[in-house]
Every structure is written in structure tokens, then in C-alpha cells.
Amino acid sequence: MKSAYSSFLVAVLFLCFAGVLNAQKESPDGPTQLAPPGTGLVAVDFPGFEGMEAAVAAQLRASRDILYSASKTTGTTNQRLAIAYGNTGSDYHAYSILDTALACYRNAGLLQPNDFRWQHLAGIALAELNRPYEALDAFKRAVEIEPKYVPSHARAGEIYLSLNLIGLATKSFESAAKITPNEPAVLYGLAQIAYEKSEFRSAADLYEKVIDILPRANRVRYSLALAYRKLGQPDKAREQLKLQGPVGVKVADPLLEKVENRKTGARPKLQEAKTAIDAGQFEDAAKIYAEILKSDPNNTTALVNLGVAYSGLKKNAEAITVFEKAIALQPDNINAQYNLGILYNIAGKPLQAVSSFKAVLKSKPNDVTSRLYLAKALRNADLLDESLSEYRRVLAQQPENETALLDLVGLLSVKGKHKELFDALKTAYGKYPSRVQTAAAYAFALANSKDKDLRDGKLALDISQRVFAATKAIEHGMLVTTALAESGKCSDAKELNGLMTKRAEQEKRSDLLPKLKALETTLNNEAGCRP
Template sequence: MTKPIRLRDGALIIALLAPLATGLHAQTATPTLIPVPEVDLRGVDEAVRDQIDQQRGLLEEALARGTPTGAAAEQLGLLFGDAGQLYLVYDLLPAARACLTNAAELQPRNFRWRYLLGSAAEHLGELEEAVEAYDLARTLRPDDAATAIRLGRVHLELGRYEEARGHYQRALALPGSTAAAHFGLGRVAFETDDPTTALQHFRTALREQPRADSLHYHIALAHRALGDDAAMRAAMELRGEATVAFADPIAAEIKESATGIGAQLLLGRVALAANAFETAEERFREAVRDYPESAAAKRSLATALEGMGRRAEAAMWYQEALNLSPNDVGLLFQTGLLYNNEGRYQAAAQRLRRAVEIEPSFGPAWVELARSLGETDDHLEAAEALTRALELAPDDRNLRFHRAGNYRLGGRRELALREFESLLADFGFDREIVLLLGRIEQELGRPASAARRFEQLIEAGADPPLLSQAHFELGNIRTQQERYEEAIPLYQRAIAANPTLKEGYFNLGTALGRLGQFTEAALAARRALELDPGDSRARAAEVTALLLAGEDARVRLMLEQTLALPDQGGSGFFALLLAEVLAASEDDSVRDGAMALNLATDLFQRAQTPAHGAAVALAYAETGDFEQAVAWQQRLIENLERAGATEALPDARKRLAAYQAGRPVRAPWRR
């Protein structure tokens, strides 16, 4: 539901957990400012603490004068901006977010604050918000190279290749960004299946910046796409970790502002941004050694370890950082996010709840909390968390979609139905939502309404997976209505659109069997079994259909082979069926009374059910011991009468009459 935080190429600053300014506007007389959260400084070294205390004192002094206007507002905007950058350098993210948001509110035409907010959103993975902020920054400085490169990069991440290409083309003409622009254009070309053009751009970027040896990796990928394995291997030999740089004055200024541990951490972050994880780890471990009480150092080390896939170590260092700064919302969020990605949802929820308690306006934390709650089946609580996230982003379609899904899974189907229908009304026809609406109608016991939804989706056309599901669900409705002739072609179309749809084959076999087409039903079950050899339901469906088709010899062989396999579930069913086949097959070559009796009595000792008792009676009759067959069948009837199983009594009494007449029962499964 939300993307994990990750640092991207060329970044010199870390992620801000920041909402974006809503647009360029005239300075109002009463600007709306958000409170700056208290900063937990227990894990911050003394020199940094002094800097922060000094900056906070200036802010508090300015705010004490009342709501600023005019020149005073401009001055306060600068103070907030400086404080935001300071917090940013030292990894105090919630405070940085609040300060930079206020700076943008007080100085809406200050390019720097817009740019930093865009960078924050980009690093957080909130790419739509990043586009919005960078666009506002671009309005203020149309020819800024760094903004053009970043806009291209974000659009590329979003899969908007034409928009990305446009920004990179614009950056080609701007000083300091030529190599990065060619690199971006190469990535766009590669993603749009044009490796020849991609290779040209990557080579041009390398000529512009020979030290950017990470380009060799992209050149290798282009060669591989072109089928030139020799060139690919040669390029791979040359690949390194130095990324393509571009002119980014603001990031450079922030880098220069760091001192002490801030400078150490920044060196590590530069390496991290270049995906040089081992170098970053080394720098951060040095910082932890030099500043053992620094939460920022331990957090940064955890981030590097997480990027290297060493999640267990990362979790340990995140917790070490939290021990020093237990109220650091950013740390709580990152730890919760890591635990979510590891599948440790309860641990994630604990930390994310704490994060939103401290900062209720932290939207990403609400979203991740909803994820952890949903994964532990607390769907209504997950929906409530998404409601809180939607209060902060009311137009977020994705959040509304997932809230509706949690309502459904939490049993609030009518509410889910209204939510999904509202999404259709607000955003237009959506095939996935129509499919879900049909399923909800089914769950509410409204087959006619559900069928109309699926028919609407089929008529509109869809990608094969959705089209397959629509045909499959409509087939299920027709099967439930006992309209098997209509269900069969629907299942066949579902399978044609998705040949790996195991349940489609299984349900097709069911419909065919209901029409007496047992050979075809067995074939459908076989297809399901080929897709999942361990599915005992499909195996049972196949042997049952073959038995009803009169393939007794084949069924006996299949059952014996199945029972020789390691138990994958269902072995009790197969053993009982084999006992019945051995005792009651119409094929003389298949029956074996002695074997049937041994198997049936052994099974009865393990499970004394009516079905097992009936099998023992069948076997005794096949061996010619009708006295025992009658005795077993009479006990069975007495048990059925005591249990009130009246529907089973007519057949049981019919078998008893046969045994009393000295006649074995044949093929009872065909009645």
C-alpha cells in the first residue's frame, strides 16, 4: 500500500517525512503553521545538541511575538527553513518536515523550500507528491537543472516515460546536467524496449563523466538486450559504484553545513545514495564507534544494512537507535516498515501505533499500520487506520480502494459495496473494482446482481487475468444455479484466458460430472492435478469421475499408486475408496474380497464412522460371509437411527436386504 523508503542516485540529503505545500499563492495575512514536534535529543552528540538548541531558541523567540506578517513573516520563514535544513542534516525527520512545511507556507515563492520538499517526498517514495513539489519549484526556476533531472527521474519511476523523456530533453540544454540527462534518456529508452537508443545515451553519458563507472552496468544490460553477450560481459567487468552526478547546489550547501557526526553520516549517505552499501556501512560503523550514544548513527547503519538485505541486523540497529530516541517518529516508522517487509506484523503494528500516537498527522505511518493490521486479519482496524490516512489525503484513490477491501474482508460487505461504487462514481469505470463488486454481491447472496457485474466486465473487455476471473465467477454462479450447460463454456473461456487457472479446471470437472460426462470430468480434474500435483481434491475428483465412468481397473491402479506416495493429505479417503472398489466393483478382475476386508477392518479400527462400517460390510459380503455382513450392516443402521441420519437409511436398508438374501452389493457409487 505504500512503497518503502529508498535513497536514489545522486541524492545528498535524506528522506523528509513531509507533506507538500499545496501550491504557489500570495502571502496571506494569517499564514497557517503546523507545530514542530519535540525532538528527542538523547541520542544526539553535544555539539549537535547545542546547534539545535540555539536554532530552536531563535524560533521560539520569533513565535512568541505572535502571528507574523510582512517582513516578519519572511524572517520567520527563513528561520523555519534554516531549522528544517539543520534537522534534516542530523536525521531528525519529523521536526525537519514541520519546519520546511512552515517555511514554504511563509515564503511560498522561495525555490529552496519547494525543492527540498520535493526531494523529501521522492526519497520517501511518495512520487506523486514529489512531482507536485518539483513542478512548483520549476515554476519558480524554469531553468534549474537539478529540478529537471529530478522531475525526469520521478516520472521514470512512475512509468510515465513520455513525461520523463520531456524533462530529460529539457535538461540536456542546462549547464551541469548533460551526463545525467543522457543517463535518464537511456533509462527511458531501455524501459520502452529500445536498447539501441539506450546504449547510445549511456555511452554519451560515460564520455561526459568517465568517472561514473556505474554506467558500465547499464551499458551491459543494453548489450544483453541486443543479444551481444561478449560485449555485455566486457562491460560488466568495468562496472563500479560511482554514479552519474549533476549540478545540485542546494544539496552541496547542505553537505557543507554538516560538522562532526553530521559530516561522518553525510559521507555514508552519499555512498548509500550511490548504492555503495559496503562503503556506507563502513562509514556508519565508524560513526557508531565514535558516537556510541548517537541514535542517528545507529539508524543510518540500520538503513545501510537493510539496503544490503541484512534485515535481521538492520532490525537490531533500528531497535538500538529507538532505545536512545524512543519517541523518534521517523525511527518508529522505519522500524515498523522493516518489520512489515519481514512479515513481523505484530511487532510492526506496535511501533507504528506509537508513531501515530506521537504524530497523528503522519500519513505513511497510518498506511503501514493498516498494512500490518490487515495482514493479521484485523481488517476493520485496518480500515479505521486507512480512514485516518484519508483524512490527511482525502483524494487518494488507492487508500479508498484498500479501505473498501478491508471492509469486505472484515465482514462489512455493504460498506465495502458502497465504497467501491463511490470509487466508480468518482473515477469512472474500473475493471478490477467491477470484478470485486461482483464478488461482494455473491457473498451477500445476490447472484443475479453479481452475474450482471461479471457480464458487464466481459462485455467491456479486460486483460486476460481479469477476463478469466470474470468468466470463472460467472461460471460459479451458473453452477450454483444448476445451469451446468451454461457454466461449462464459461469455465472453458476462463481457462483459455488463463491456462494456469487450477480452480477453473476443477470446477469445470464438477459441472461436467453433474451432466454425467464423467470421462471429460476426469480429464479436467487431471489438468488441475498437473498444475498442482499435491492437490488431493483434484486427485479425488479424477478417480471419482473415472469410477463413475466405469474405469474400475484404472481406478484401482491409481488408488494403489496414490497410497504408495508420501501422504499429501486425503489418504484416508483414497484408502476407503480402494476398499470399496475391491469389495464392490462390477469388474471381476478388480475385486479382491480378502484384500478389501483387511483394508476395511484396519481403517475401521482407526476411524469408526458409518462409511467405514459400511465398507467392512461390503467386504464381508464379497468374501461370502453374509452373516458378518448382515451383523455389521444392522449395527450401522442402528447407529444411523440413533444419530437421526434419516437420509442415509433407505440405502443402508437396501444393502441389508441384499446381504440377508445372500447377494453382494455391486457398484453402489453409481446409484
């Protein structure tokens, strides 16, 4: 009933539309605003064409003029006008002129309220404008009109996840999975949810399924490695980290693909190259970007993505060069600064990395990932106090960030701040007792703290035994050994250390054998076996 009423209301609004002259602002290049008076539609502002490629300017000018003509032609139906608005919105959306695109999509939706396309595309534009709650409203309306269009569910799920609204994200991705059970982007969303819920086995299974369906999605391997770490399977984690790469997972969205296909000029080549990058075909992508740069050497989009392609080819020096050129042309290019910061860190240039990540954070102060990289770069530059400050800021924004916690703990140990280290682990363990690495770090502090007043062998033994029972990892067996020693159970500690040494020899764990030998020496100390 509500839908029928909405259609009736729109029809009434537009009965007198024919022949009404649209209010507009003019420039020598044609109308700059379309604002139909008394129709209920929103005003559409059209930017100028200065600085655009000639082919792109011609396309957008023609699209604008077709819409203007349709809007002032007597007898134009709502359906025809809706399509004109939708087409113009798609043209402007293709070139990321988002405010114009959004206004067009909204008018198309008002004129054609039962067509989900305009709500879905408006949702994408709003998400790209960083207006997540409005985007969610648009996707909700799209789903109400067409509940079987998976991308609307999936995109809503991604936004809910970014807002840490896990329950609503779960509902969206599960709705999508009922329609298309093996859509990689949907499975990846469900995997992320499982990981956030500390359901690491389920998360790992889902990440593995994504990779089975979409082997080129090598960025998923990093997420899978994290899940393996949580499961106490470090060997599997290391294997996945060796295979990780930049190719992620995105939902197949036919409506957005149609928008992308409207591009002309250099845009189609840029899209072709981006598709090659997403497929892991870095050599092909680099060739296309190099071709674009021959005719347009200052194209920052091509430069940044050429840097990404070079990174994928492990040509880090070449990547640094093009990222630096992109920043020289556009100092506030966040993507270039971010990628350059990572490459500087890899190249052993932490001070340059610090500069890059600070530039990112100047524009995006709440970007936790960039702040974490900044903290790491500061640590690598031996600016330990500044690094500690940034790690604390990361944890203030994101208390559940275990990577930041463990890095902070390591740095506090170096600085001799044992009480702060102990308190940080105690608090984190109290909140997240099922997190293996946090529990192991807390047990280690309880058994091995240099401030012996902070030690508690009994609690260390309890926690370490539960960790070892869950993971069976040699490293965690060693942790139980030190907890036994701190508890004064030297014979038990020696026996377990011997068993762990035999396992390490059988499994050829050359990284652990020296540590086990050193622990054996401590346990055989005549003065006592306490660490």
C-alpha cells in the same frame, strides 16, 4: 521599480547602522541573542553548546562571534553584513539548528534583497520546520529574483504535491523542465502528477526515464510497479517490485550542498555515509556508521542509518537490533520506529509492528502511510476489528487511496460484511471509474457477492468487459467469464474460460491454472453456471 524601491528602503534603514550597539543577551559562553535595534532586522537566538561535539561547538561559536563583530563594527556595508548573516545561517543550518539559521537567512535577505540565495535557503529551512506555506513564499521570491535556478522550482513543486495542489505543482515542475529537461527529480515530480491524474501511461514513461537516467534510484521502481498495475500489466509490476529498493530521487541543489559541506566533527562522516546509502552502496555506508559508533556508541543518527544500511543489505536481524538500540536511547525517534515496524512485519512479528507504528502515529497522527502499515500489521495479528477501524481512518483522510480501499474490501469479505464492502466499492467506482483495480473489484462483487441480492450480472459484465478491453489480462478475462455466468450466458462463459485457459498454459501462468480449472467445474455444474 518595486525591487529598486526595496533596495532604497533597506539602504535608508541602515544609513545610521554604523556604530549602533546591538541589543544582546549574554551568557558565560558569549551572546545568546543578536537583536539590532531600529534596523528592521529580526532577532537571532543562539542556543548553548552543551552536548555538542567540541569541534562543532568551536565552529558555531566562531561563526556567531564573527557575525556579532561584523554587526557592531562601524562602516560595515549591507553586503558584507548580509554575507556574515548568510554564512552563520549556513553553519547553523548544517547542524539542523533551523530557527537560528532561518533568522540569519531572513536578515541576509533584508540586507541583500536581490540575492536569491537567502530566499532559497530560507525556503529549505522552513520546509524542514514543516511550515510549507511560508516555504512556498520563500521559493516564490527566489524564483522572482533568479528564475533559472531549477531547485527552487522543484522544491516548490514537491511542496505543492504534498499539499495535493496538483495544478500549482504542475506549473512548478514544468517551469523546471523547460530549464533542465532531464533532471531526474523534475521528471519524477511530473510522473507523480501524471499518476495522480490517472494518466498511468504517461506516468510509467516518466518513471522509466528517471530510471534510465539514474539507475541507482531503485525506490522509483515501486512507483513504476504501481503504474504498471494500473495499466493492467501485472507481470511488469512484479518484475519492478523485485528490483525496488530504498534509493530515491532528490534534486541536485548546489546551494544546499555548500551548506552540507560546512559540517565538521562526525557530521562529514555521517554525510559521507548518507551519500553512500543514497547511491545504494550499503556495505560502504555500514562501515562508516560502524566507525562512527566506535567513538560515539550512543549516536542515534548513526544507529538509525546503520539500520537502514543493514536493511539494504537484507540483514534484517542486524537492522532490528540497531533500531531497537536507537529507540532504547531515544524512544520518540520516529524514523527508527517506522523502519522497525516494517522489519517486524517482514519478520512475522505483527504485534511488535503494531507497537512501532502506534508510536509513530502518536507523534504524527496524520501520517497516512504509517496508519496504513498499522492497519496491515493489525490484520496480520488477526486483530481484524481494529484493522478495519484503521483502514476506515486512512480512507477518511485519503479517500483516493486505492491500496487502503482494496485491503478494506478484502477484510470486509473475511468478516462477512458484504453490504459495507459493496457500498465502499460502489462509492469508489463512482468517484474513480478509470481505476482498473477498483473497477475490477466492483465488477467481481457484482458478479460473485455471497449476498446474491447485491449481484447485478448486467452491470458486472459491462464493467468487466471495459476493464478487459483496456488490459487484456487473463485475470480480467476470468472476471468477464464470471460476469457472463451471473448473467446466465453459460455458453459464452465456457468459451471464454477455455480461451483464457489456453493463454495461461501458453504463458505458463501456474498461479492461474488451478483457478481456471475450478471455474470450469462451476460452469459445468448441471444445476446452473452462476458463481
